[in-house]
Amino acid sequence: MSVPVKNYYAVVPAAGVGKRVGAAKPKQYIEINGQTVLEHTLNALLKAQLFSEIIVAVSAADSHWQQIALLQHPQIRVVEGGQERSDSVLAALTVLQAEPEDWVLVHDVARPCIAEKSIHKLIACLKNDEVGGILALPISDTVKQVGEAQAINSTLDRSQLWSAQTPQMFRYQLLQQGLQQGLAQGLVITDEASAIELLGFKPKVVEGLASNIKITRPEDLTLAAFYLSQITEED
Ligand SMILES: Nc1ccn([C@@H]2O[C@H](COP(=O)(O)OP(=O)(O)OP(=O)(O)O)[C@@H](O)[C@H]2O)c(=O)n1
């Protein structure tokens, strides 16, 4: 059964500190190829021309966001994020005046190389789904479970393992419910799909691109600069 859709919204958690990149400022405010990471990410979402509104969760602990003119864009609204990524996403959902079945696409600010065609692929694959799903990639490395003293305990069967990316696209009401439930149970929720799984659903995966990296460590900045330089109008 498919459920009618009225709107698509985007939520961009951008309230992290970027500890692992270790730069003087949070990674979303670092410039790559003439724009900040935040601007690259927002421009990619605006280019898709499908969101009624884009909610960006920023940290009140720093003022960098105040220098970003693009945040004044009429389609964009800024909210104060929270302690964890999931708190920031929840804060953004709280200000959204969406219908229960509307779609919300949550996209990390730290993934500026997202291709427009991947956003459209995710939507095309899932728009008739009742729950939603995520962009993801089948794991290509062999995965080890490591214990004390950095000793390998076991090698996992990677044939069923996928690496989760964003955007992650879910129905507004379910996503809010799942995140609230995770919070109430004191769980660490590192992506939206986990929140939906908590409710007993099985979100779908849609194969994304390896170029949709999450800037996590310093070397990812160089890689992101390369991928951003390769993106064309058709992407
Ligand atoms: N309290 C938080 C923590 C993270 N994020 C966002 O969640 C995304 C993924 O998090 P991550 O890559 O871990 O970013 P940071 O938390 O900034 O990085 P680190 O863990 O290295 O500090 C980023 O877009 C980040 O800005 C957020 O909105 N609110």
Ligand SMILES: C[C@](O)(CO)[C@H](O)COP(=O)(O)O
């Ligand atoms: C949402 C995510 O990007 C999916 O891979 C990831 O879980 C974010 O994790 P982080 O530790 O907040 O970077």
